[in-house]
Amino acid sequence: xxxLGIALTGLAAGLSAALSVLCWPQPADRGPRRRLARxxxxxxxxxxxxxxxxxxxxxxxxxNPWTAARHARRVAExxxxxxxxxxxxLAACLTAGAEPVRAxxxxxxxxxxxxxxxxxxxxxxxxLADRFQEVAHLLRLGGNPITSWRAVAAEPxxxxxxxxLGRAGLSGDAPAAAIxxxxxxxxxxxxxxxxxxxxxxxxxxxxxLAGCFxxxxxxxxxxxxxxxxxxxxxx
Numbered sequence: 001x002x003x004l005g006i007a008l009t010g011l012a013a014g015l016s017a018a019l020s021v022l023c024w025p026q027p028a029d030r031g032p033r034r035r036l037a038r039x040x041x042x043x044x045x046x047x048x049x050x051x052x053x054x055x056x057x058x059x060x061x062x063x064n065p066w067t068a069a070r071h072a073r074r075v076a077e078x079x080x081x082x083x084x085x086x087x088x089x090l091a092a093c094l095t096a097g098a099e100p101v102r103a104x105x106x107x108x109x110x111x112x113x114x115x116x117x118x119x120x121x122x123x124x125x126x127x128l129a130d131r132f133q134e135v136a137h138l139l140r141l142g143g144n145p146i147t148s149w150r151a152v153a154a155e156p157x158x159x160x161x162x163x164x165l166g167r168a169g170l171s172g173d174a175p176a177a178a179i180x181x182x183x184x185x186x187x188x189x190x191x192x193x194x195x196x197x198x199x200x201x202x203x204x205x206x207x208x209l210a211g212c213f214x215x216x217x218x219x220x221x222x223x224x225x226x227x228x229x230x231x232x233x234x235x
Contacts, residue, residue, distance in 0.1 A: 080126035083186050086128060100165055145168075
């Protein structure tokens with residue numbers, strides 16, 4: 001093997017090791033918030049000024065349109081995952097004989113996360129609980145059932161549930177069966193979405209193989225052999 005082949009082999013190995021380190025999943029306790037909290041520790045002198053500038057720089061990196069769009073997308077996905085559970089709990093309360101106002105309060109108290117909101121799922125659950133709590137307040141004040149349930153209808157997954165409850169509030173029919181059917185439909189949609197996401201993940205998993213391992217294989221296994229043959233065969 002020539003010196004050039006050895007150099008290319010070392011370069012490929014270094015690139016593969018660097019990509020492995022960059023792609024390695026970080027532990028949960030080493031997120032941006034933990035780093036920002038560590039940098040925000042008060043201090044004195046130049047070290048404190050450097051830590052403050054670094055913390056402001058990291059905060060600026062976090063406050064960008066891509067991060068905001070990703071956060072909104074994750075919150076929307078978490079809220080869609082909560083919709084079947086909220087619909088099933090609402091149907092169970094109505095089947096047990098609870099009034100719609102009481103059922104809305106039970107759902108709001110059940111899905112509201114305790115403590116500080118730290119994840120996208122917590123933010124989604126809190127927002128959905130606020131919607132049900134708003135509906136309960138409007139119904140207790142004697143509001144129109146259709147307009148009162150519009151706060152829940154703003155969530156795309158719960159729009160059929162809100163429409164069924166609004167119609168039942170005006171006609172006086174029992175909405176439990178309709179809500180249970182809506183919950184089953186939501187469960188089926190979530191299963192279909194999960195299956196599609198799993199299939200997409202299998203396809204996307206080929207990208208690291210094509211982008212990292214195949215070039216490394218070419219540089220480590222094929223290029224040195226080709227260079228060695230060319231050095232021996234060519235005059």
